[in-house]
Amino acid sequence: MTRPSPFSVRGRRALMVMRDEREISIVRRQLSRLGMTIAEHDPAEAPPDENADVVVMDADSIPIKSDLATAWKAGAPIIALIGTETPSRLKWLLDLQPASFLVKPLQSAGLYTALVVAFDSAQRRIDETAHLERLEDRIRSRRVVFAAVLQIMRAHDLSESDAFRLIRQTAMRHRTTIEQLSAEIIAAGGMPNRTSWTA
Amino acid sequence: MMAGEMRKSALMAIDEVNRSDEFDFTFTPHLRDPGGVVAAYHTACDDLIREEQVDHIVGCYTSASRKQVIPIVERTERLLWHPARYEGFESSDNVIYVGAAPNHNVVPLVRHMLDQVSSDVFCIGSNYVWTWETNRVIREIVTSAGGRILAERLLELGETAVDHIVREIIDRKPPAVFNTLVGESSYVFVRALHEAMIRARLTIPMLSCSLCEPELKLIGPAASVGYITSSAYFESIERPENRAFVARWKAGHGADSSPSVDGLSTYVCVMLLARAIRRAGSTDVGAVRRAAANHRYDSPQGPVWVDPDNNHCFLTPRLARSVPGCQFKIFWEADAPVRPDPYLSNLDLTAVGTRLERSNDAMTKRSSHLRIVK
Numbered sequence: 001m002t003r004p005s006p007f008s009v010r011g012r013r014a015l016m017v018m019r020d021e022r023e024i025s026i027v028r029r030q031l032s033r034l035g036m037t038i039a040e041h042d043p044a045e046a047p048p049d050e051n052a053d054v055v056v057m058d059a060d061s062i063p064i065k066s067d068l069a070t071a072w073k074a075g076a077p078i079i080a081l082i083g084t085e086t087p088s089r090l091k092w093l094l095d096l097q098p099a100s101f102l103v104k105p106l107q108s109a110g111l112y113t114a115l116v117v118a119f120d121s122a123q124r125r126i127d128e129t130a131h132l133e134r135l136e137d138r139i140r141s142r143r144v145v146f147a148a149v150l151q152i153m154r155a156h157d158l159s160e161s162d163a164f165r166l167i168r169q170t171a172m173r174h175r176t177t178i179e180q181l182s183a184e185i186i187a188a189g190g191m192p193n194r195t196s197w198t199a
Numbered sequence: 200m201m202a203g204e205m206r207k208s209a210l211m212a213i214d215e216v217n218r219s220d221e222f223d224f225t226f227t228p229h230l231r232d233p234g235g236v237v238a239a240y241h242t243a244c245d246d247l248i249r250e251e252q253v254d255h256i257v258g259c260y261t262s263a264s265r266k267q268v269i270p271i272v273e274r275t276e277r278l279l280w281h282p283a284r285y286e287g288f289e290s291s292d293n294v295i296y297v298g299a300a301p302n303h304n305v306v307p308l309v310r311h312m313l314d315q316v317s318s319d320v321f322c323i324g325s326n327y328v329w330t331w332e333t334n335r336v337i338r339e340i341v342t343s344a345g346g347r348i349l350a351e352r353l354l355e356l357g358e359t360a361v362d363h364i365v366r367e368i369i370d371r372k373p374p375a376v377f378n379t380l381v382g383e384s385s386y387v388f389v390r391a392l393h394e395a396m397i398r399a400r401l402t403i404p405m406l407s408c409s410l411c412e413p414e415l416k417l418i419g420p421a422a423s424v425g426y427i428t429s430s431a432y433f434e435s436i437e438r439p440e441n442r443a444f445v446a447r448w449k450a451g452h453g454a455d456s457s458p459s460v461d462g463l464s465t466y467v468c469v470m471l472l473a474r475a476i477r478r479a480g481s482t483d484v485g486a487v488r489r490a491a492a493n494h495r496y497d498s499p500q501g502p503v504w505v506d507p508d509n510n511h512c513f514l515t516p517r518l519a520r521s522v523p524g525c526q527f528k529i530f531w532e533a534d535a536p537v538r539p540d541p542y543l544s545n546l547d548l549t550a551v552g553t554r555l556e557r558s559n560d561a562m563t564k565r566s567s568h569l570r571i572v573k
Contacts (some may be wrong), residue, residue, distance in 0.1 A: 021238065060266075064331045065353055083266050084328055086288045088335040105270035 006119035009112070010035035015052035015076070017041045019061040023081065023106050027056055030111040043068075052076045054099075054118050060084055064092045073097060077122035079114045081106065099125075141179035148182035155190050166191075200382075201260050201461050204413060205282060206230070208462035209257050211451060212469035222473055229253055233264065240267040248275050254482045255280060257468045260461065262286065262328055269294060278484050280472055282464035284409070284431075286332035287541040293484075295491060296511040297468045297503070298461070299431045302540035304408050305333050307516045308429035309340045311531070313551060316404045316427070317374035318346030323364055323388065324379030326353040333379050333408065336543065343548040349373050354380060359387040365395045368403065377406045378426075385410075386418045393422035412457035415525035426521040431514040432460040432500040433527040444499035457525070467498045471505065471512075502536050511539030 004012075014036045018024050024040070031038050041048055043061035046068060055076050060083045062068050069092060072078060077099035082089075093101075099118035102110050145167075152163040170191065171181040184192045210228060217225040229251040233239035240259065247253045248271065256272065257280040259265040265281055272279045272293040279291075284299035312320065320341060324330030330353065338348050349371065352364050361384070368376060380388055389405075396403060408429040415423035434445055434457050444466075448458045458466075471491055476482055479490035492507035501515040513536035519527035540546070 022241065060263075060328075063326055065326060084262070084288070086286055086328060086332040086335070088331040089328065091335075104266070105273075 003123060004119070006116045006123065009115050009119070011037065012053040012119075013037045013039065013051070014115075015039050015041055015048070015055045017043050017055055017061070017072075018058040018081070019043055020058065023058065023104070026106045026108065027111065030108055031056075034112060034115070047071050047075055054079060054115060054122075057081065057098075058083075059089065059093050059096075064088060069096050077118045077125075079118050138179060141182065144186060145178055145182040148185040151185055151190065200413065200417070201283075201459070202232070202235070204459050204462040205258065205260065205465040206232075207452065208458065208465040209469055211448070212466040212473075215447075216469065216473045222477055224476065226469070226473070235261070235264075237261075237263045237267060240264040241271065244268045244271050248272075248277055254278065254484055255472055255487070257282070257465060257472070259283065265294070276484050278472075278488065280468035282468050283461055284464075286329050287543060288332070290509045290511070290541055292488075292510065294510060295468070295471065295488075295505055296509075296539070296541070297471065298464050298512075299514055299516070300511050300539040300541045301332070301336055301543055302546065303431055303514050303516045303537055304429050305336050306340070306543075306546060307518060307531075307533070308406055308408050308427070309337050310551065311427065311429075311518055312375055312377070312406055313341065313344050313346065316406070318344055319349055319373065320346065320375045320377050320406075321349045321352075321368060321371070321373035322377045322379070323350075323352045323354070323368075324377075325356050325381045325384055327356055329381070330379040337377060340546075340548065340551055344551045354384050354388075356384070357382065358384050361388040361391050364388070365391045368392060369395050369399050369401065372401060373403065375404045375406060379407070379409065381409060386414065389418050389426075390422045410521065411459035411461065412525055412527065413459050415521055415527075416457070420523060420525060423521050423525055424523055428519050428521060428527060430460045430517060430519070430527075432458075432463045433517060433519050433529055434458055435519070435527055435529055436500060436517075438499065438501060440497055441499035463499055467496070467500065467503055470498065471496055471503065504536070506539050509539060509541055511541050513538055 014031050016024060016027055016038065018027065028038055039052065043058065053076055055072065055078045057072065057078050057080055059080045073096055078096060080093055080096065080098040080101040081104055082093070082101055083104040099121045100114045102114050148167060149160060149163045152158060152166060153160060156163070158166065167181055167185070168178055171178045174181070213226045213228050216222050229247055231243035231247060233243045244256060247256060255278050256268070259268055259279065259281055260283045262285050265279070268279055269291050273291060277293060279294045280297060281294050282297050284304050287301040318341060320337065322334050322337060324334060334351055341348060350367070354361065365388070378385060378388065404427065405425065406427045410426055410428050411430065412434050445458060449456065472487070474494060474496055475487045475491035478494060479486035491505045493504055495502050495504045504513050506513060515533050515536050517529050517532040519529040522528045
């Protein structure tokens with residue numbers, strides 16, 4: 001899948017969660033100029049079901065002591081519009097993990113930068129999450145690898161480093177991962193039958 | 200109520216400036232009343248600047264209204280003279296902040312609470328930015344001194360269903376209640392808690408950093424007694440400037456009426472503006488701003504001047520207890536006007552002290568920066 005460039009915003013869907021009519025008209029005009037699809041949502045309501053690619057949210061429009069923030073957090077990247085810079089409000093905002101922000105009063109300049117930064121940091125967040133998941137998988141499978149190494153050491157009377165080298169070379173030859181091969185070794189009670197491997 | 204108090208005070212100051220020989224100009228007031236409707240402040244301000252060509256605007260009580268006005272005064276290079284105390288964390292070149300900053304208002308009261316009342320506190324307030332931020336400051340100071348926030352209860356603005364919170368307070372008997380409710384919610388709560396405490400034969404110390412004399416009257420003579428309150432102005436300040444101001448106020452608005460901190464602050468706004476114009480020799484915003492900087496005015500609340508670093512004012516913090524007769528008896532004031540610290544950059548939490556001992560040696564723990572006033 002090719003990733004959309006953060007610079008191309010045309011056709012993406014923006015959800016405006018804002019209260020102030022003047023600010024809404026400024027954001028709406030800019031989003032239209034950029035060719036984005038625009039929807040509006042009442043800040044007092046829970047997040048809607050339909051997906052948006054980015055949420056433009058007036059941070060001052062949602063009370064600090066409400067559960068709405070966590071509901072928004074799970075969805076599309078958020079551009080926070082900041083009016084009040086009190087630490088109590090900023091703490092609330094940090095919990096929301098906005099992808100980018102704009103400081104009020106709004107003007108025509110700045111929104112495009114905020115969108116690009118939001119799309120870019122959202123993509124980075126997805127990449128980093130995937131990377132973390134891969135690393136965590138590998139950590140979880142360390143026990144499996146260790147058990148496989150022990151099995152090969154015992155079966156072939158090898159040292160630990162030789163057993164590991166054998167597993168690594170076999171995995172490379174069969175174009176699989178050490179973790180996957182280790183799982184096979186444990187399942188088969190020894191080095192699996194090589195002819196069954198697609199190599 | 201506050202808007203009316205502020206308008207009366209502004210008009211009183213304008214009248215005094217116009218009749219005074221000290222000023223060789225007169226003010227023409229242009230009044231607009233957005234009536235607390237947030238979006239209407241932008242329109243009203245825009246109209247004042249475009250239609251009436253005003254250079255200086257006095258007003259705004261809530262932060263929401265001020266945030267509406269700031270973009271216009273910044274874009275058109277006008278000055279907003281803002282009288283109300285607020286939560287801080289703002290500093291516009293086009294606003295002169297005449298009300299108390301959080302270091303004038305909240306911080307001295309929390310310090311007093313820790314030194315003299317309790318390190319554990321039950322907080323109740325209105326669900327909006329001023330309470331959120333005030334509670335954050337309370338929490339930061341209290342927890343760094345080893346105290347605890349026992350509860351943080353919030354009511355929507357204007358909400359008057361307070362019984363469940365009153366019941367909780369009577370049940371839990373906290374050693375202190377910090378009230379940041381505003382308007383009708385506060386009056387109803389104070390009355391209800393007062394009655395409940397009488398029924399339960401309880402006395403719980405109560406603290407506020409917003410009550411003023413006209414509000415004590417709205418609450419009622421009995422229920423309003425005993426609130427430990429922080430403010431830069433009380434009617435009872437014993438200064439010649441204030442005695443004369445109060446006499447003029449009562450002559451104009453009735454012997455039974457009382458000025459309030461926000462009204463007085465509005466009066467100070469107009470006076471600071473008049474003096475800056477006189478000093479600058481012009482109403483030009485840049486010239487007035489420069490002339491206002493560090494230009495001391497001996498106001499009814501004591502010396503006041505603008506700190507050009509952040510456009511907030513040097514003010515004298517005071518603590519008082521509400522007494523019978525809907526008045527405040529001042530028991531502490533700062534030695535000198537205190538530099539405004541809107542971002543609380545100079546709040547040193549390590550200096551706040553440690554947890555209050557349970558013994559009765561609280562008097563010996565009195566901090567050296569406190570001074571008793573008779």
